[in-house]
Amino acid sequence: MPKTHIVIAGIEKVIPSMTDLALFWPLLATFGTGQRITSYSTIITGPKQPGETDGPEEMYVLLLDNGRTNMLANEKTREALYCIRCGACLNACPVYKNIGGHTYNTTYSGPIGSVITPHLKPMKEWKHLSHASSLCGNCTEVCAVKINLHELLLENRHEAQQAGYAPLPKL
Ligand code: SF4
Secondary structure, eight states: SSEEEEEEEEEGGSOOOOGGGGHHHHHHHHHSOOOOSOOOOOOSSSSSSTTOOOOEEEEEEEOOOOOOOHHSSSTGGGGGOOOOOHHHHHHHHHHHHHHSSSOOOSSHHHHHHHHHHHHHSSSHHGGGGGGOOOOOOOHHHHHOOOHHHHHHHHHHHHHHHHHTOOOOOOO
């Protein structure tokens, strides 16, 4: 381990208690890779304690807001914060399956990326992602935590239009 361990995570990554891992850990594994438990999860409980031989000497956890409390305040978009980043919606999305993740040019790709990115970055520049969808609903159907993804893509389009970023064409 490094001497100083710094964790950077969005505020939505916090779960009520260690006990809740009994639900979230297998949920992530099953919907992400089809396994009962993932091989890429690690439990770290803090810095090395007196008498312990392994672990960092110092540990810091930085919780990022970066637009997330705005999503929380929005009754329609807050459910997107339930996401556990399992990736099931990406694998089910016909657009993602054809263009891949890099094309979205942002940290979070696929249906959930198209939903949350315009709220984590300026809507004006990222509203186009909400149109990267056929609205087939595959993403909503497979979502591990039942986020209404295709409806939220429509909500983003609505919010962009209301904000004057996507004016309707003049006939
Ligand atoms: S939106 Fe649902 S399916 Fe997509 S990554 Fe998040 S939890 Fe998984």
